[in-house]
Amino acid sequence: MTATIHKLRSERMPSLEPMLNLVSADLNQVNSVILERMQSDVVLIPELAGHLIAGGGKRMRPMLTLACARLLDYPGTRQHKLAAAVEFIHTATLLHDDVVDGSGLRRGKQTANIIWGNPASVLVGDFLFSRSFELMVEDGSLKVLKILSKASSVIAEGEVDQLTAQRRIETTEDHYLDIISAKTAALFAAACRIAAVIAERDEDVEDHLDSYGRNLGIAFQLIDDAIDYSSDAATMGKGVGDDFRDGKVTLPVILAVSRGSDADRAFWRDAMQGTRASDEDLAQATRLLHSTCAIDDTLARARHYGQRAIDALGSFPGSKAKSALIEAVEFAISRAY
């Protein structure tokens, strides 16, 4: 017997294609549920929700539920409603995030809070969040409800935690990992775990899928953090340097602060506190990030979690679904290159 070691590849550009091919029929079903359930007699609701939901999101989280269901050869259709519920939670979070951050651009489009105002974004977020629970209740699994309600409160805790850490260059890498485990990775993990629940597999399978999703989520967020300093708005779909101007102490900053000179630290303190937020300051920040290898090593950390995600799938037999899930990790990482 030969061991099968899946390593993050570098020879070619990985893509989401295998995942998309695997779940495309399911994803159409999910999109139908989403479109149907974001309706309301109050016309502003589908209008605003549709802007974000139809607006070119990758449907990463619902795809994970669908792909994990395929990995487990689950023969039913419960994943469709539940994947829609996951996407509604995610969309609600995005709407509230954009209000919290005062963002103006997401996925290359104006954000809902800019077009319709903060009040509407807050309330439509609440609506989608409630709708996600209605979908879960219709599915009827208390176990799924438990997993996703727990994930939702952990996400909110992570967001508040991040707010508390905002502008504080004293934030440690460990603390930052706690924050992104909560605000980003918890929903990735839950999206994967619920597939094992509906497929009625044992707790070990749940745990492995949870692990895959959680580590992928952390890798995904770290890559996003790196891209925020190294991409342009066209690639990223949001403004470059947004984190910098918002005083978000992400891993690149934490590494640059920890490795920098006293003068560098003074710069970062001022920058995170918003007194140095010009384009020139951003250029200076980018120089410091590169001279301290902070971007490279953020990517190295991301690869570490990506590798852990892939290894979490080790006990599953080879299949198209498994290959697609592995390549999804590689794709997530590759976005930074």
Next chain:
Amino acid sequence: MTATIHKLRSERMPSLEPMLNLVSADLNQVNSVILERMQSDVVLIPELAGHLIAGGGKRMRPMLTLACARLLDYPGTRQHKLAAAVEFIHTATLLHDDVVDGSGLRRGKQTANIIWGNPASVLVGDFLFSRSFELMVEDGSLKVLKILSKASSVIAEGEVDQLTAQRRIETTEDHYLDIISAKTAALFAAACRIAAVIAERDEDVEDHLDSYGRNLGIAFQLIDDAIDYSSDAATMGKGVGDDFRDGKVTLPVILAVSRGSDADRAFWRDAMQGTRASDEDLAQATRLLHSTCAIDDTLARARHYGQRAIDALGSFPGSKAKSALIEAVEFAISRAY
């Protein structure tokens, strides 16, 4: 057999005392659950949530769950967690409402959004909302989950609907009743209905309690609308004229617009659009409300719904709980006098 007709009384000042006495032991349990479940390692969460939760709310909605459970002689303890879940939904809504309205004062204290900012209020609201679902999941009744998740999405729809109607003096009384049925009365109704579910009573009992709660909720909101123009900040715990300055087209305004002269309507249009928002304008608004009997008739409408709430309890045998529920309606109405 003599018919028992409960009529709204006027001879003496009704109070919440009978309700408080009825449920005081239960309410202590609910408060314990609330305090325990608003905790988080992220210290800003209990700090901010505690400000509002400990800050002198009447616990009207959880008390309804508790009193209805007593009305049905329910012998268990499930109402404690569920009443806490109801209060969490309500608190989350208040936090988001204050952000949406930009309010500065609630229950006579500075609002959380003023003290900690809008972002924290939005996110802690999300946290409490998620926690409420975790509590329901622990209780384990899919029926209760269905009732409260539906109520939550209806509340959000009502809030968005109100946002859409804001500043529009063309809003009809029917439309306005739809809005407050959703944003206020839905949670009152659900708080009462779930008591019948845990007491395992039939659908008719559920419907009667739902009806009681819904009509009480509408009456409650209409009284609030009237008080906003006729009380002072000390009584109301929020600023008088807030609705006026926010351009909220409530029932008093709808009646005054419909009964007023062309000049009056022009005044209301300007006022609701924010171009006439001085203290003098508020005084003028109050004069118009009185000259058109708009306040008196808002109160008459409230009494109508209050009477319907009381009649919804008609099929329940006399008991301390029933008397307390009836007096709670009378109390709600009496706040305006």
